[in-house]
Amino acid sequence: MNAATWICLLLPLASTLAITAGGTKLSRRATGWISTVTTFGSFAAACVCFGILLSEDSSQRTHVTTSWTWLSAGQYKFGLSLLTDQLSVMMMLIVAGVSGLIIAYSLGYMDGEDEERRFFAYMSLFVFSMLLLVQSANLLLLLGGWGMVGLSSYLLIGFYQERESAVAAAKKAFVMNAIGDATFALALFLLVQQTGTLDFPQAFGAAPLGGPLANLIALGLLGGALAKSAQLPLHTWLPDAMEGPTPVSALIHAATMVTAGVYLIVRCHILFENAHIVRDLAAGLGTATLLMAGLVALVQVDIKRVIAYSTMSQIGYMFLAAGLGAYANAMFHLMTHAFFKALLFLAAGLVIHALTGEQDIRRLQGVGKLMPRTRAGFLIGSLALVGIFPFAGFFSKDEILASALASGWYGHILYVVGMIGAFLTGLYAFRLVFIVFTGEPSPFAREHYHAHHGKEGPYSMLVVVFVLSVLSTVAGFLQWEPLWGLVSKWLDPIAPPLVVPTSRDDWISSLVGLLMGLAGIAVAWAMYSAARVEVPKPWTILERKFYFDELYDVVFYRTSDLLARSLGALVERPLIGGSLSLLGEGFSSGARELGRAQTGLVRSYALALAGGLVVLFVVFLVVK
């Protein structure tokens, strides 16, 4: 058990180290294979852990293994310890499995790039960091993984490092996440002060049960979660992060890292349950994000940015669920979302790959006719996203809304907004489908489309897209709440739900959700395929993404820039230049004055000496 846990964590790290140390001695191909094989190795190890847990009694499924004390001070001790329980195994399976698939896809996608080695080293580093995040048994180590995924995300967003926009996007992502890390850390300081430990069960057990302290702890953690999961108001980095290569967007900015916030809330659900204000805040912010992102997604013209906004919106659903206490539903949606969102990105990646890197949907028009397999994959992903029976999203999203329906008046508000979000999802998802994948190919698409040896892409890419299509179709059947619930049952000992919808709630939300999705699709069809309805001119506020970028530019960047400049001009320069020149001038003018006393006449010196002696003599006489 312990061995499998550690192997699962350390294999990707070993891969990073091997690729870094190997340098140019390893061929580009070899690095790709090292990365792929180690990640699947991690997946295998995760499967072993899963198997062992399955064979155990459901109350015995928590295992902690510590290698050494990572950090200590006085009586405080923070171990390098890993936790294997139902929740972390579920995350390990998702992370390692999806990562393995996407890295395998990258074998084809990145083929021929200049710096494949660097790419695969970073990817392995990311897998390691993400596994550390989900496997760690205390909050300090979790924060470590938390920061490391941010780092890998920075490295991968800025992978095309000579492109200015990519570097800027990478820095933006890192700094926004650093803000989240900072509030996360502050929450931990408070927790350390209150409980003296950061190990999960002990810290949760000893944490304050309510009042301002509990709320502040939860608020700090929520800040970290919001930044990492790109939720309002710390969301602006995610669309820009699409500057990275497409597999990166699929892996980090859709399937795994951005959902870490949800994992954090579920993992620390006790801390959030002690702080009901913050819980409601989380649900509210998630809901606001899902609405905002759905609206903005309607007017974006970059295929990856549309999917990125859709990711924000879907994570909004997960936050809604986690905030309301429907933890298993949040985790279930996290899992299905990982499959279908990765599928959407990878299918889009096939298109981008085949069309020399073009991402503007106006130029990609009608490319579906040239790429029927990709079209099928993208369609499955979109149906799953919108939540059409029997695809995965239908099961997971509607359950979240059912939980909202069962949560009193606040839940009802969230429910209505969530339903509007479902309609928007149908609209923006099928806007993409209808524009890019139906109709006649645009001249640009025809001209630039180049098939890969007569296929739509290399085998590695096509196979992965196929596998994910299958998963997006069948994964939903793990849990159909009114009838059976494998995920809920599995997670129940770790995070028992606070709200259990009745089966009436379930049926209502399933039906309404399905209808809203279909309505969205219908409107999209009317606007973009059949052209029955004129597409309204997009509002500027949507195109400007609600002016968040501009706001943050003024509030953060310009303020600190101005502050730094004025400190430099008003304090630093006078202090450095000023203090010294003042000192120097003072000394030299003083010396000039004193120099007058030096007459050069020996006898006057002698007189001064004698005079001094007399003065001393008198002083001694008087003082005595």
Added chain:
Amino acid sequence: MGPLTTILIVVPFAGAALVAIAPLRSYWLGSLAALVSLLEVGLWITAVGKFDFGAPGLQFSQQTTWIPDLNVSYHVGMYAFSLWLVGMTVVVMAACVIYGWWVDRARARAYFSLMLVLTGSIVGVFTAQDMLLFYAFFEAMLIPLYILIGVWGGPLRLRATITFVVYTVVGSLLMLAAIVAYGLQEGTFDLTTIHQSSSTWIFLGFVIAFVIKAPIFPFHGWLAITYRESPPEVSGILSGVVAKVGLYGLLRIAIPKFPGPVHDWRVVLLILASFSLVYGSLLAFRARDFRGVVLYSSLAQSGLIVIGLLANNDLGFDGAVLQMVNHGLISASLFLIAAMVERRCSTGEFRLLGGMARGRPALATVVMVTGIIALAVPLSTAFAGEFLILAGVFQQGWGWAVVGAVGIVLAAMYMLRAISGVLHQDVGPAVPESALDLRVGELAVVVPLILCLVGLSAWPNLISGHAFGGNQAKAAIVQGMP
């Protein structure tokens, strides 16, 4: 194992004498000096092996009467935290000596003897247990620095030297006055036996002397010009090692020996330290060249460490010691990297640099790894140090930790700007096509430092959990560190 401390002090001095008289050509003088500095590292590793981390108090101590009338003695020895600081010193000095050897510094005989004298003096400062001995080593450390800056520095080296001399002499004199006053008042100069004092004036004399060296706002006037004009490896020593002498002084003398004044002045000092943190970070964010970022970040880091020292609990003290070692290694690596960039492009200004990552994987990896450790990405050893410090000061007052958290964000901003300014985007006008990747010699200097940092990242507890005997920092400080 008494003499080991003395051996650690004497070996570099003996090496310096040997270099000064050995009839060798400059290349061989360099290799001799490198050998001596590596021998010093080896001796230190032996010391670690024999050190008993469970026992409190001084170890490897040796005491011989020097001036009996004044109760002055040659008394040296190491606490656990001194051991780590000595280790950081000898490792950084070895890297810098080897770098000097690799770039073939002019007037090798003088250069290498001075570097070795510097090594011995700094080790002496960290191990001296008698205040006058401490002062003697402190001064002995400054003289080689003056000469190294004044002779081997950049175009404004004279101005830099004078600035440095003026500030340090003011600090030294204050310290001397404080030492004499304290020693005469208590009748001994021995740090292990001297009683705690409640004299505010003596305390302030020590504090000002130490924070000039650290430095802390507003005593950092010497910082910018000195770090810019010194030869880069000397800048690395200054900010990595010599600055730690000031912080060590706070930890060894000012804080344990003056509990009353520390309590009275804590808030003032915390304000200055927090302000240094934010101020240094903001200036680093606006700095126009690579060295500027590093030097202002040193100011910020000094502020952070002082915050840790003033947190007045185990977390703060352990974190501060860990962060001293971290920052020593980081700062030295960054200055050496700055040197390597400047050698290729003959400038460190960001507007003239950029795009160096392409085709130079070793340089890119080294800059990236050092940079991200420097910005304290979680799981790095710098993060561990900052976490302990801020968790510690959080218990002293939430506001200080919030300021520290702002510092974390600002650190990300300035360090990423520096990394990108050198490595990314378009190739800068000052970057020649022919600029080579890092050579084996340069890697041999900087990679060991980075490996130390990476190793510490895997196990920061090596220092944080073993900085005070029996891991009882607060208790030792309260007793005045006997």
Added chain:
Amino acid sequence: MHGPDIQWYVVLAALLFATGALGVMLRRSPLIILLSVEIMLNAANLLLIAFSRLHGREDGQVFAISVMAVAASEVVVGLGMIVALGRRNVELDVDKLRTLRG
């Protein structure tokens, strides 16, 4: 205790010292100034020895010998400089040798 009382020594030393001091202050020839300095030193020596005898301890005598050694070296240096000045045909007048004025 033989010889005159200590007061006599003190008075004599004071007279000698005053003579020397006046000589330094009034005369212009460096040679004479050097002589006057010697007189002052010997006044001090006299006192040292006298008090040493008075207290029956040798410290003062040791000091006196040191002073004599210093005086001798001073004369060597001083005379050497004066001779060097003379060789260069510089007028031996301290009021004119004032290149060190500020």
